[in-house]
Amino acid sequence: MSRQLTFGLQSLGLGWNDLREDWLAFDAAGWDSLWLPDHLSTPNPAAEPSDFLEAWMALAAMAQLTSHARLGVLVSSNTFRHPSVLAKQAVTVDQISGGRLDLGFGAGWFEREHEEFGLELPPIGERVSRYAEALALLDEFLSNDLTTFEGTYYRLQEAPNRPTPVQSPRMPIMVGAHGPRTMKIAARHADIWNSRGTVEEMAERNKAIDAAAHAAGRDPASIVRSVSYFPARTDERPWTSVEAFTSWVERYRAVGFTDFIFEAPGPDQRDVAERIAREVLPQFRAG
Amino acid sequence: MPREFGMQTIQTWTWSETVERWQWFEALGFESLWLTDHLTRTASPGEPYLEAWTMLSALATVTEKPRLGVLVSSNTFRHPSVLAKQAVTLDHISNGRLELGIGAGWFKPEHDMFGLDFPETKELVARYAEALALLDEFLSNDLTTFDGQFYQLKNAPNRPRPIQQPRIPLMVGAHGPRMINIVSQYADSWNTRGTPAEVRERNDQMDAACVRHGRDPQSVKRSLLYVIAQMPEEQPWASIDAFIDFVGRFSEAGIQEFLLQPPEPEHYAIVEQIATEVIPGLRKDAA
Numbered sequence: 001m002s003r004q005l006t007f008g009l010q011s012l013g014l015g016w017n018d019l020r021e022d023w024l025a026f027d028a029a030g031w032d033s034l035w036l037p038d039h040l041s042t043p044n045p046a047a048e049p050s051d052f053l054e055a056w057m058a059l060a061a062m063a064q065l066t067s068h069a070r071l072g073v074l075v076s077s078n079t080f081r082h083p084s085v086l087a088k089q090a091v092t093v094d095q096i097s098g099g100r101l102d103l104g105f106g107a108g109w110f111e112r113e114h115e116e117f118g119l120e121l122p123p124i125g126e127r128v129s130r131y132a133e134a135l136a137l138l139d140e141f142l143s144n145d146l147t148t149f150e151g152t153y154y155r156l157q158e159a160p161n162r163p164t165p166v167q168s169p170r171m172p173i174m175v176g177a178h179g180p181r182t183m184k185i186a187a188r189h190a191d192i193w194n195s196r197g198t199v200e201e202m203a204e205r206n207k208a209i210d211a212a213a214h215a216a217g218r219d220p221a222s223i224v225r226s227v228s229y230f231p232a233r234t235d236e237r238p239w240t241s242v243e244a245f246t247s248w249v250e251r252y253r254a255v256g257f258t259d260f261i262f263e264a265p266g267p268d269q270r271d272v273a274e275r276i277a278r279e280v281l282p283q284f285r286a287g
Numbered sequence: 288m289p290r291e292f293g294m295q296t297i298q299t300w301t302w303s304e305t306v307e308r309w310q311w312f313e314a315l316g317f318e319s320l321w322l323t324d325h326l327t328r329t330a331s332p333g334e335p336y337l338e339a340w341t342m343l344s345a346l347a348t349v350t351e352k353p354r355l356g357v358l359v360s361s362n363t364f365r366h367p368s369v370l371a372k373q374a375v376t377l378d379h380i381s382n383g384r385l386e387l388g389i390g391a392g393w394f395k396p397e398h399d400m401f402g403l404d405f406p407e408t409k410e411l412v413a414r415y416a417e418a419l420a421l422l423d424e425f426l427s428n429d430l431t432t433f434d435g436q437f438y439q440l441k442n443a444p445n446r447p448r449p450i451q452q453p454r455i456p457l458m459v460g461a462h463g464p465r466m467i468n469i470v471s472q473y474a475d476s477w478n479t480r481g482t483p484a485e486v487r488e489r490n491d492q493m494d495a496a497c498v499r500h501g502r503d504p505q506s507v508k509r510s511l512l513y514v515i516a517q518m519p520e521e522q523p524w525a526s527i528d529a530f531i532d533f534v535g536r537f538s539e540a541g542i543q544e545f546l547l548q549p550p551e552p553e554h555y556a557i558v559e560q561i562a563t564e565v566i567p568g569l570r571k572d573a574a
Contacts, residue, residue: 015447016379040372041444049444053379054372060341061380064348080369084401088326088338095302095337096345116443117368118433155402160327162335163301 003224005253005284008033008261010074010228013042013052020065022264027066029277033102034066035074035261041113049116056089063097072102074194074228074261075176079108079121083134083154087141091165099166102192105138106176107131129153132185135175139189142170174226180208187212187223192259194226202227203255226259227252238262239269245276249284288508290538290570292562293319293546295358295512298337299328305342306349308549313353315562319386320350321358321546326401329394330516340373347381356386358478358512358546359460363392363403363411367418367438371425375449383450386476389422390460391415412465413437419459419473426454458510464492471496476508476544480517483540490541510544511537524550530561534569 009031011019023034036055037043055073063071071093076086086105094101107127108114114121122130133151141147141161149156165171172191177183186193187209195205206225213220229238229248238248239262249260265273294312296305309320322343328334339357347355355377360370370389378385391411392398398405406414417435425431425445433440449455456475461467470477471493479489490509497504513523513533523533534545549558 016376040368041446049446051447052372053447054369054376056341057344057373057376057380060344061348064345081365082401082403084326084403085338085364088336088401089341092302092338092341096342115441117366117372118439118441118443119366119368149402157400157402159400159402160333160335162327162333163337 003258004287005249006032006070006259007249007281007284008035008070008259009264010035010037010261011264012037013050015051016053016058019053019058020062023062023066023069026264027069029274030281031069031277033070033072033259033261034062035072035104038073038075038077038080038104038106039110039113040080040117043110043113045110045112056093060089060093060096063093063100066097066100068100070100070102071097072104072174075104075106075174077106077108078131078134079114079119079127083137084141084156084159086134087138087161090138090142090171091161091163094165094167094171095163097166099171101165101167101171102174103138103142103171104174104176104194105135107182128181128185131182135173135185135189138173139170142173172224178205183208184212184215187218188216190223192224192226194228194259194261196228199251199255202252202257206256224259225257226261227257228261229263239265239272241272242275242280245272246280288505288543290534291318291544292566292570293317293321293353293544295321295323295546295548297323297328297548298325298339298342299334302337302342302345305337305346308552309346309350312549313350315559316566317353317562319354319356319544319546320346321356321388322346324357324360324364324388324390325394326364326397329397332396332400340377344377344380347377347384350381352384354384354386355381356388356458359388359390359458361390361392362415362418363398363405367421368425368440368443370418371422371445374422374455375426375445375447378449378451378455379447385449385451385455386458387422387426387455388458388460388478389415389419391466412469415466416469419457419470422457423454423473460512462489467492468496468499471502471507472500474507476510478510478512478544478546480512480514482518482520483536486511486537486542487540508543509541510546511542513545513547515548515550523547524554524557524561526557527561527565530565531569 038055041049146158174192175186175190177186210220238245322339324339430442458476459470459474461470494504523530
């Protein structure tokens with residue numbers, strides 16, 4: 001359990017020029033991973049739709065422009081693309097980035113955008129079944145040369161995984177899971193499990209993942225524990241100061257988390273974020 | 288209208304080969320560069336193949352001038368709403384250089400391999416016609432409500448709008464009379480391939496279809512794709528004279544834009560010679 005702590009940033013709703021500028025700066029400052037959400041429109045049911053770029057296209061372009069940070073979609077909605085097409089996109093971005101992709105993958109949830117864009121959002125039972133099957137498909141396809149897969153929803157016949165991903169046997173799969181059923185699914189296939197919530201909630205879920213891993217016959221230590229921070233979910237404000245950031249990290253670290261993802265700092269939080277990248281992250285990494 | 292020249296390459300090439308060669312094609316002055324939309328190589332299924340749209344997005348960051356596109360994107364691979372968001376995103380990344388190539392889809396074996404639906408012809412064409420109408424409307428407007436048989440949008444926000452206004456040009460592939468009739472309603476560029484006699488006949492069909500739909504036939508650019516494997520009787524890369532003869536005969540058949548698959552890299556000397564010594568003259572002398 002000696003994984004070095006990692007620190008990532010997620011950008012939401014930026015235009016292309018701002019996104020490029022921000023990510024080049026974050027990449028140069030030493031943030032470990034950079035993430036985009038998978039939405040076609042503002043993921044807030046109460047808000048008027050504002051500008052939103054498509055995640056995989058933006059990520060592919062940033063894969064060429066950045067050099068160090070790992071990259072991912074947090075998390076790619078299974079309802080938006082056939083898993084075969086997603087798998088080919090993922091391999092392509094892994095190739096472009098020289099092996100820096102984490103494949104974030106979730107079941108899909110935001111009803112309004114599915115209605116707006118005419119995308120099917122099946123009832124929760126079927127949605128999760130589809131998700132479980134797609135995850136098994138991705139796991140198998142990306143790890144093998146040819147895949148034949150006989151699912152209820154997805155079928156492959158000797159589908160070639162060529163070129164293979166740069167990362168071998170495949171790029172890590174990150175699963176976003178917050179409830180018991182999806183956490184069981186995560187425990188079977190995830191290399192990285194991501195969730196968000198209060199320290200208490202996250203401590204409890206972390207134990208649930210351990211139990212689910214045991215039940216699935218997996219070493220719980222083989223699943224990386226990743227926590228996302230979003231201002232809308234809590235009163236905590238890690239960008240207000242170096243101390244607030246450090247305290248936030250320490251409290252989640254104490255309940256078992258090693259990977260921390262923050263909503264990217266806004267313009268008035270940049271000074272603190274730069275100081276954190278310069279002074280705090282190296283100390284955390286050194287242990 | 289001046290003649291234009293572009294290159295289409297296949298994704299069997301690695302990422303770094305593609306970057307190097309696309310930058311060279313740009314330096315040679317080709318006006319547009321294109322990928323194909325397949326998940327494996329059609330001429331020999333099983334060969335390595337990268338995904339077109341993510342790759343094109345990254346290629347937009349390493350090129351400056353040429354127009355870019357997928358020739359043509361298969362409507363069976365992605366929901367048209369997702370495709371539309373991808374296209375707008377790439378239009379931003381490329382600063383307005385995208386042409387949105389879209390076709391019905393045709394290569395059934397890869398659909399079987401990857402588990403993608405390949406409807407019977409009637410539905411395949413009906414879905415394509417509807418997707419074209421959807422793309423045309425969505426990309427030109429801020430909010431779109433669309434009530435189709437296969438696709439339904441409800442106030443779907445086109446935000447951000449594309450850089451190109453009123454929308455990204457649509458480049459369509461169509462070869463038979465029924466398809467030509469459908470695409471004539473939406474196409475900014477129409478692409479076909481075949482013998483000069485076939486192309487001339489289809490060109491006349493396109494003229495008639497435009498008139499039928501109340502469009503000026505000259506508002507549709509006539510584009511040829513030279514597919515080496517499918518047009519063995521044509522050898523434009525054999526010599527300067529052969530190239531001039533090729534362009535001359537297809538120009539008489541009504542072609543304005545020549546999109547060419549390059550010869551094998553060992554024959555790139557002739558590509559360079561034709562691009563620097565011949566094409567500048569051919570651009571000018573088109574009436």
